[in-house]
């Protein structure tokens with residue numbers, strides 16, 4: 001194999017795969033390197049105890065015909081092959097609080113969303129409408145989310161708007177305020193920091209339309225791999241990049257842990273920027289820049305309880321559930337007290353058959369400090385190993401606490417479970433390389449929007465970044481970031497034109 005490429009992409013999460021697919025479609029000779037045995041990162045699904053589990057794609061928004069993600073996925077060639085099923089139109093997410101038997105639904109389409117919540121809070125209809133109009137208005141001001149060119153940064157004042165304050169300013173019923181904010185597990189919301197645009201871009205895409213991947217998020221990874229190869233690209237798995245080698249201010253090649261070398265004209269990293277900087281051999285990055293990037297706060301990680309159900313014992317839920325024991329703590333989930341854990345969870349069921357679910361993932365926040373005793377243990381593909389009995393005991397205790405809360409809120413749940421396993425932030429740290437097992441990478445902060453803004457360009461002209469740490473995370477956010485990254489090479493206007501015309 002010729003070891004010189006136009007573009008070398010490091011990391012095959014959605015960001016790396018999509019960038020490779022777009023660039024190879026546009027005639028570049030692309031090499032994609034992935035440290036794990038399989039491509040996909042958070043897109044991966046896996047089988048255990050006879051059921052399929054998602055790593056990080058429970059549902060996706062904006063995929064109806066004509067909507068932004070649909071248009072980009074169509075251009076790349078992912079659609080119509082991607083098998084999707086639409087979540088319940090009248091309630092894709094169900095919000096539950098404490099012992100309150102009331103369930104609040106987020107319906108798809110703005111009309112449905114407004115009608116459903118106005119039904120539960122009749123006096124608040126005008127506020128609900130105002131909130132929706134404002135959210136749509138904010139989304140319109142992010143040009144790339146509408147496939148138009150333009151800059152994020154000329155809208156600085158929008159990046160400084162706080163999500164919690166904005167939500168609370170539209171409606172006065174505290175329960176409704178909390179209902180609006182209850183899906184903030186989707187972005188690990190922090191009351192005093194999370195900017196409103198994060199809430200708006202994510203929420204808006206699901207209200208537009210909300211979907212599950214019928215055969216798991218892995219489908220996206222497999223289809224994109226096929227597209228890259230069909231476009232003439234090369235993918236190498238089990239290739240962990242350990243060094244990005246620069247000479248005279250330009251990257252010349254990358255090296256893998258097993259000492260393979262790959263040369264390129266341009267390099268794109270789908271890794272967290274602090275990992276990218278750590279492996280780049282250069283004096284081009286100033287100390288202040290290195291410090292800024294390495295000291296960035298990352299979003300919290302999660303403890304995940306994955307259960308496989310007994311045959312035909314748990315009904316298929318065509319929606320997701322967000323639960324909080326105390327509704328007034330909707331914005332304090334990441335700052336939990338150990339003695340009260342768990343106080344909230346999100347429940348996502350897996351694939352269904354004959355009206356029954358085969359599996360479910362239950363997710364609750366977990367601070368990395370809880371994992372301090374095992375922080376130096378590493379599970380890698382080459383040495384899967386165990387972190388020891390005390391770690392297994394820790395996880396088992398957590399699993400039982402989470403089971404108790406889920407059982408209390410869904411009587412009979414436990415008796416449906418055939419088998420279970422758990423994941424912690426350490427699992428994510430070692431699987432995708434995300435620092436401290438962070439769920440979504442760099443935490444956006446409306447108080448310091450520029451500090452937490454990561455551009456695709458770096459100080460090294462032929463080294464670009466992509467993935468969830470730029471702009472917004474999630475399937476839509478990472479897709480838009482891939483456009484930004486590829487736009488640096490193809491020209492963003494020309495790329496957008498091709499997508500619009502497709």
Ligand SMILES: Cc1cc2nc3c(=O)[nH]c(=O)nc-3n(C[C@H](O)[C@H](O)[C@H](O)COP(=O)(O)OP(=O)(O)OC[C@H]3O[C@@H](n4cnc5c(N)ncnc54)[C@H](O)[C@@H]3O)c2cc1C
Nearest residue numbers: 011013014015035041042056058059241433467468474475
């Ligand atoms: C638990 C969880 C649930 C989620 N649920 C949803 C959801 O329902 N909907 C949604 O839209 N989003 C969801 N997300 C977010 C979404 O999955 C991510 O934002 C997105 O997939 C991240 O893509 P990425 O390419 O930036 O990074 P990643 O998927 O993290 O990919 C990075 C890749 O780089 C590889 N890599 C790391 N280091 C090296 C190296 N040295 N050399 C080579 N390769 C390397 C990793 O193995 C990995 O494959 C969820 C995330 C999590 C964690």
